[in-house]
Amino acid sequence: MDETKESLQKRWTHLRKVLERPGPFSHPEFEPSPDILDFILSSCKLLIIGAGGLGCELLKDLAMMGFKHIHIIDMDVIDLSNLNRQFLFRHKDIGVSKAEVAAKYVNGRIQGCQVVPHYCTIQEKDEEFYRQFHVIVCGLDSIPARRWINGMVVSLLNYDDAGILDQSSIIPLVDGGTEGFKGNARVVLPGITACVECTLDLYPPQVTYPLCTIANTPRLPEHCIEYVKLVQWPKENPFGVALDGDDAQHLMWLHEKAVERASQFNIQGVTFRLVQGVVKNIIPAVASTNAVVAAVCATEVFKLATSCCTPLNNFMVFNDVDGIYTYTYEAERKENCIVCCNVPQMLSIEDPGKMKLSDIIEILCSDPKFQMKNPGLTTTINGSNKTLYIPTIEAIEKRTRENLNKTLQDLGLNDGQEIVVADITTPTSLIIKLTFKTVDIEMG
């Protein structure tokens, strides 16, 4: 079909009203014109990350808002428990790639739509892939993945020699999240507004139970379940394989053992549903909240792509437990954000003769500023590269494990030493600079 004609089709009448007429609240740069609809229909390229509860909604919403060139990426396959909200999937699709089924469905339903699915992890795609999009929108349930894509869009920014940001290198990131009847939506203009990393403290810490409680003084059914999962399973290894929260047999074994343990301690309330919830860390989800949050995000993508309204600045909270409540505010950039501010991260060390490498790793994992998962550390000593610790590659892990117990002094690390840290939460390495409080290292 001739694309220039398509924008004149009656089906786009609704969009043309807001794109071809001036409005008192539109973006200062907005110039109403039929060209805007043409841009959406023929050249604007979007990426949706996640084809789950939010992703299905985002895909439908954006395709209905005129966007035709949409890529969608998801590493998961469809599960029965998705069908109460992931409305592009049917019973027959169970076990098939979410991205592929979603793309096929929408391409079939919406004339001219060209959704391209990617059945893989976001880490498998490189800078060139991400650079092709005008806007990236996320519907994820994983915080590390959000941080990774946030790191990616920040790394795509270009600064000139004077440190001035090249505006054309900005790819806006729109991000949504839900839990039960609560959700949030935000717009990140990388390098300009608060990024995901700037507001990391907004995410509630994951519920964990201290191991001593689980082992010695269990009080809740959850304590019994965690004990079976963390202690009994590895010890008894009943099926000779790693625990799989999606395997019904595994869950049944856990349930039986947890009931047994609970009855030893007279604790009530271990149910199959609870076992499943604790083992898989299930977040409750319902169609309506996903619909709302995804649609808020899609509306923002539409605003960013067309300027027909000013975009959300920059964070919105939604909650419909008690009436319908929204709250919109401007999240602030963090001055020393480890991702979006061009400053090296200082790590002050009290006593390099006592501090061990494992202590540094502990700080990187627990400090609210870093919140890393499984960092790997390398550095340069006397001009040559030195691997301090890499946990993700078995052979190197074995070889470098002994460094964990060595002090910084033993490892030959000096005041001002730069350490390169790699972690799943960031696509680019982070450089931290050690600053020693007491500089009394013996010279070798």
Place this chain on the structure above:
Amino acid sequence: MSSPIPKSPEQSDKNKKYDRQLRLWGDHGQKLLENSKVCLINATALGTEILKSLVLPGIGSFTIVDGEKVTEEDIGSNFFLENETVGASRAQVATQCLLELNPDVRGDYIDESAEHIIANTENFFKNFDVVIGTVLSEKTLIPLSKHLWECEVPLIVCRSIGFLGYIRLQIKEHTVIEAHPDSESPDLRLDKLWPALEEYLSSINIEQLGRKEISHVPPVVILYYFLNKYKNDHGGNLPETREEKELLKEMIKDVGKSEDGNNRLILEENFEQALHYVNTCVATRAIPNHVQTILEDDNCVNLTQHSSSFWIMCSALREMVKSEGVLPMKGTLPDMASDTHSFVTLQNIYQKQAQHQAESIYRRASQIARDLGLPQETITENDVKYFCKHSSELYLIRGSCIADEYEKTSLDLTSYLEDPDSLIFYYVILRGLERFINEFNAYPGQMDDQVEPDILKLKGIIGKLLNEWGYSHVLRDEKVHEVCRYGGAELHSVSSILGGCAAQEVIKVITNQYKPLNNTFIYDAINSTSATFCL
């Protein structure tokens, strides 16, 4: 020998499919949902988006009432209308597309306008649990609202135009048992002890315990011990002011602190938690206002044969509150630093007392039902248990009728109109828009060359409307201009936002869980803000 291990229940496919939502409203909420019948008037994009979020979680059935034929414009905004269906019945096409989403849901349609049905089929709408209306004209809305008000069927009216959205819930009486409050301080009742609890708490002398034992004592025991000491020193009074509470905290800290390896003083975790409880859990919570309102409601005081089990249980609750001054307990304790045995013992004491209270309410309620001449099964023990567990969450809405709001010659908007940025102005504009449609049979700004004249016309109508209500406020031109810019356009993503919100309100109404909107919601997608007004 240990007792035989109960077999793990195999989950049904349905339980697996609905797992993520069952964790929110439970099997009891799901059952109500699965038995519900919902009617949608007009399968607009907004209408089908609402139904989508109801069909997916599994309502019993829906009926679409819509006399329109599918147009090309419809296909551009409504996902649940297929490409090749232009000219077909919109009700029929939407029904087919929506049924695809969930084989557990039944759906049918009537290819007639709501206006026609109101005029010709008596009691048609009476059979639904909820009726949803989108793009209703005043001519349809007013009689429909009156009719549903009379037969006590909840009505949700929604509108999505450009970047604006409106939801209005009309519900005569709605009662909530399980409101799912975000957080509640633990209900410890240390000022209203019963013998079992007193016996247990007074059996432990904190200051005679060894270092290891003391670190395992439940915080409740610690709090009770020092509270008693405090009372002895202060003429039997509980600490009330901040200073008095600080005094109690100091007493707790003195005993609970110990030295860590580096000569620093630390506080045991259980003592730390006891300190935390000093702020909120020393005195029993007063009866919350929203519960007091219910207990004083006419329906609670004057029962009839037609009273629902909710009101009978409330009446029994009222008797208990009168005689004991407190609500029944939940019977659960929050997790607290403690050894297993002490915690389980304490938990059981609270649970038994809660059970005891629930039994007492059950006896009272059964008696009331008998006195009213109602059958025994009117009140079940399980219902009462559930009711008692959530007695501090009870909530009542007495709504207002939309027809009254529209026919009222004065609408009390004074407090809202004071703020020039209030979203109430969009409510006023939308009311003006409805009149405009009535008068000119078109949306303001529907034709490209009529935007400017329509702004003037709409301003005139709104001015008249405000005048009728007794206000002399002048609306900002730009908001009227913005609405005329839309020319009646329905943006899919804005309808999706509204659709999700409205669907959730329907679920609340059906499940009697969570607090519904009371009663008017305006969404402004230009600024991504919203507001709720009670009209």
